[in-house]
Amino acid sequence: MSQRGKLAKEMNVIEKEIQFLEIKRSRSMAALIEALISRTAPNDADVQYFRTFTAEIEVKREQLQKLTKQLEALV
Secondary structure, three states: OOHHHHHHHHHHHHHHHHHHHHHHHHHHHHHHHHHHHOOOOOOHHHHHHHHHHHHHHHHHHHHHHHHHHHHHHHO
């Protein structure tokens, strides 16, 4: 398989992982918004999940940017 094909496949995998993590993060985000609206203290677990998923998403996006630059360098 060519280098471009490998990069494109890896980028596709990372994009799907980002989508999956964003879905998970949206659940904790909904709980945080509900706490904000009802003016109650958010559950510590929801806050931790939100922060964890956000950090993972940022790492995956950085990986995706690196792969995009590598792919552009090949073209």
